Amino acid sequence: MVKMNGETLMTDAAAFVVMSGAYLQLLKKKSRRRSRRRWWMVSLNQSRERYSGTHLMADLLKEPSGRFENFCRMSFKDFEKLLQKIEPVISKKDTRWRKAIPGKERLTLRFLASGDSFKSLHYLFKISAQLISSIVPEVCSALIKVLSNVIQIPSNESEWKNIAKQFENIWNFPHCIGSMDGKHITIQAPINSGSEFYNYKQYFSVVSMALVDADYNFIFADCGCQGRLSDGAVFRNTELFKKIENNGLHCPSDEPLPGRNIPIPYLFVGDDAFGLCKQIMKPYPGLHEKGSKERTFNYRLSRARRVVENVFGIMASTFRVLRKPMLLQPEKVLLIVMTCVLLHNFLRKSRSSRSNYSPPGTFDSEEDGNITPGAWRQNQDNMSSLLPLRNIPRKPSMEARTIRNELAEYFMSNGRVSWQDIYC
Numbered sequence: 001m002v003k004m005n006g007e008t009l010m011t012d013a014a015a016f017v018v019m020s021g022a023y024l025q026l027l028k029k030k031s032r033r034r035s036r037r038r039w040w041m042v043s044l045n046q047s048r049e050r051y052s053g054t055h056l057m058a059d060l061l062k063e064p065s066g067r068f069e070n071f072c073r074m075s076f077k078d079f080e081k082l083l084q085k086i087e088p089v090i091s092k093k094d095t096r097w098r099k100a101i102p103g104k105e106r107l108t109l110r111f112l113a114s115g116d117s118f119k120s121l122h123y124l125f126k127i128s129a130q131l132i133s134s135i136v137p138e139v140c141s142a143l144i145k146v147l148s149n150v151i152q153i154p155s156n157e158s159e160w161k162n163i164a165k166q167f168e169n170i171w172n173f174p175h176c177i178g179s180m181d182g183k184h185i186t187i188q189a190p191i192n193s194g195s196e197f198y199n200y201k202q203y204f205s206v207v208s209m210a211l212v213d214a215d216y217n218f219i220f221a222d223c224g225c226q227g228r229l230s231d232g233a234v235f236r237n238t239e240l241f242k243k244i245e246n247n248g249l250h251c252p253s254d255e256p257l258p259g260r261n262i263p264i265p266y267l268f269v270g271d272d273a274f275g276l277c278k279q280i281m282k283p284y285p286g287l288h289e290k291g292s293k294e295r296t297f298n299y300r301l302s303r304a305r306r307v308v309e310n311v312f313g314i315m316a317s318t319f320r321v322l323r324k325p326m327l328l329q330p331e332k333v334l335l336i337v338m339t340c341v342l343l344h345n346f347l348r349k350s351r352s353s354r355s356n357y358s359p360p361g362t363f364d365s366e367e368d369g370n371i372t373p374g375a376w377r378q379n380q381d382n383m384s385s386l387l388p389l390r391n392i393p394r395k396p397s398m399e400a401r402t403i404r405n406e407l408a409e410y411f412m413s414n415g416r417v418s419w420q421d422i423y424c
Helices: 006-034 043-049 053-062 067-072 076-090 109-114 118-125 129-150 157-171 231-236 239-245 293-318 330-348 375-379 398-411
Strands: 176-186 205-212 218-226 267-269 365-367 370-372 386-388
Touching (some): 053 067, 067 109, 109 118, 118 129, 218 239, 293 375, 293 398
Antiparallel strands (some): 365 370
């Protein structure tokens, strides 16, 4: 048995403490080597100050005419005009740790123009996909607010009659005060939505309804109905339908067509997705003999209806975010669609952007009944998002059938055009 005095025990204890401390320090060093350093921003995003979206747009402005316009789908003048209006709303303050994304980069136009994923835009602008996902709805909301006045539904008889005059002069359809259509916009299955947005074609969608004038401008747009609603119910849920039902549109009083005696209302033209009623004309169902009044009416109505078809076409051709299913929640999709609708009118009415947005040849053109397809139709092969409403047969009222027959008789008499027999 070995005897140890108190001094020896204290010396051994001190040595143990020193060795334990050294061992713990060694473990900490190894742990630091193994752990990866976490950065406030990923390395790609840290290079934003050297080359960001702002630098990219500055470079585009130095390029030959058209590069910036193609990238943002508008002139630099209009880009600056929009930026000036919304920058106070969308800009953020710098913090101690990082600089805020400038309003010029937050403007969401490239996302609308390309439809690229947030991940793809992350590599282009060096902004995280998570931040882009919050910037897009925020900026769209700001654009909707500042552009809300570019869509104005007529408020009196005189304004409605001006639209009717345009339709008669350009498309040879009298008493027409708007061409209407609706589209299913494909989306991903919303969280906890069940069948709320699940439509008859077995995919998830929201629905956009629109009314346009003879010059390809929206005069009414409604975005938001769930895809599960029948297409007739979609229209009945719009503010436009409620105003029609309550005589709240201040439309002109019924008048006879030139050379005719029966007064008929000023009306809208639609396709088979809409029910025939006093205020909405749709084609005669079925096939009809060449030269018959039914076939002639259907041809003349299709010419007036082609306007709204062209509007949806050019909008999807320019804002490619509309060309494929949106992997976003419905509330964000609705903001995006409404922003595109408002930008369409804004660009159509802009002197500096109109020629770039819809140059000659963009829309269908017609001379003596001979139709030349618009340039937008060449880009429809991969369209998988804007899909038509379903055609639902409905029994119309006798009054509605009388109005349609009166128009058909007019097209065979006083309202005949010289070239219609070639195509009817």
